[in-house]
Amino acid sequence: MKLRRDVFQAIADPTRRAILVLVASQAMTAGAIASNFDTARPTVSKHLQILTECELLQQEQNGREIFYHLNLKKIKEIADFIEPFRKMWDDRFNKLENIMQQYKSKK
């Protein structure tokens, strides 16, 4: 029986999140992904396997090469697609607000 991978466990690992960030910008081969990390190639392969098993990544055959890309459908399942993006901006704006409120009170 194939072990069912937990999506949240998959994204709890910093290297796997870094892989998702990389692949988000463009579909990449395993070799191209691995070249971005100091980690040994088999370790990166293992991470790719986990991300693929939990369907966060999808494989696409292009000639003799296999490209990995994000599976948006799955990502939408974990969270509303835009939500983390929105949170990122909200945090940034909160910081702006805090800094300027202190700026105001200094005057």
Place this chain on the structure above:
Amino acid sequence: MELKTKIHAEDGKQEITITREFDLPVELLFKAYAEPEIVEQWMGTKVVKLENRKHGSWQFQTSDAAGKVVFEANGTIHEFVPEQRFTRTFEMENAPFGIQLEFFDFEKLTDNTSKLTMHIVYKSVAARDQMLQIGFAQGLNMAHNRLQTIVDKLK
């Protein structure tokens, strides 16, 4: 808690709109974008150049702890009306994302509150969707880092 930031991204369009209301007078909100030393504080980046005028240009650079440059962005300023609006282009260097056009509108709501509207136009629908994906992944990363910080404090 409800987020104060709203993002509007319609399917099949090559643009997004980000809006946010601030508990700040509009002068201070605008200042946070116009003064290099303040931009550096909240954006967490070094402001190499920020020429707030028509035909002006801007350049930001972020380095990691070891001094290695990890992020570089630049653009041209096309319009700059203090405390009202500015328009600029945005390009992330060494990245395949293309150039985007950004309209920033600053609006006074009350004496102590204001609203920012960022309207970003991308080269194509695909380019926009790609930026949303990257934003998703980065947001995910930041959420985890925050969680990690909280968890570390509990230890």
